[in-house]
Amino acid sequence: MSLTLRVLAPDKNVFDGSADEVILPSTTGQLGVLPGHISLLTAIDVGVLRVRADGGWNSIALMGGFAEVDSNEVTVLVNNAELGSAIDRGAAETEFQKASSAVANMEGQPASPEKVKAQQLLNEARARMQASKTSD
Numbered sequence: 331m332s333l334t335l336r337v338l339a340p341d342k343n344v345f346d347g348s349a350d351e352v353i354l355p356s357t358t359g360q361l362g363v364l365p366g367h368i369s370l371l372t373a374i375d376v377g378v379l380r381v382r383a384d385g386g387w388n389s390i391a392l393m394g395g396f397a398e399v400d401s402n403e404v405t406v407l408v409n410n411a412e413l414g415s416a417i418d419r420g421a422a423e424t425e426f427q428k429a430s431s432a433v434a435n436m437e438g439q440p441a442s443p444e445k446v447k448a449q450q451l452l453n454e455a456r457a458r459m460q461a462s463k464t465s466d
Contacts, residue, residue, distance in 0.1 A: 331365040335381060336388055337406045344411040345390060352395050352404050355457075366440040369400045374408060376453040378461045389414035391461035393454055413459035422462045426455040 337345040352363045355377025368400045374397050395408030429452040434438055436445045 331402065332366055332383075333363065333430075334403045335406070336404070337379065337392075337408065337410055337411050339411045344413065345381070345406075346427060347383065349381045349383045353380040354404075354406070355379060355392060356397070363399055363404055365402050367399050367402075369398075371396065371398050376450070377422035377457050378414070378464065379406065379411075380464070387464065389461040389464040391417065391454075392456040393457070412458065412461070414464060417458050419459075419462040420453070422459040426452075426459045428454040 331349045332350055333352060335345060336343070350365075354361045354363065354366045354372065355375045357373040357375045361372060367410040368442045371426055374395045375393050377392060379392050381388045381390065383443060391414060392408045393428045394405070395406065397404060429448070432448045433445075433452045437450055439445060
């Protein structure tokens with residue numbers, strides 16, 4: 331028995347296929363889903379979704395959204411997503427370094443919309459970098 335996984339962004343169908351196991355980056359921590367999992371609805375954080383299929387693991391960078399598990403079907407609706415295998419590893423690492431520097435430069439400053447935006451960009455860059463490294 332396997333799961334059916336669908337990852338949908340507003341402008342594209344990122345993934346649609348079967349999986350033996352799915353690990354979701356929920357807002358309350360990592361959530362593993364195996365066949366026969368109880369039905370649930372959860373918020374998805376910026377992070378990396380991991381998919382085990384055909385004995386190997388693949389990754390998808392997610393930019394927040396929701397996931398529903400029901401009857402061995404996992405549907406993930408996100409703001410944006412990208413297959414780890416489609417991410418340029420060097421560009422993702424450079425983007426992460428830039429975002430890290432921007433957040434470090436704002437350390438000690440009072441909370442501001444710019445500081446929140448910089449932290450969000452750092453989280454997204456981290457997810458892209460991690461997904462690019464785990465899709466081999």
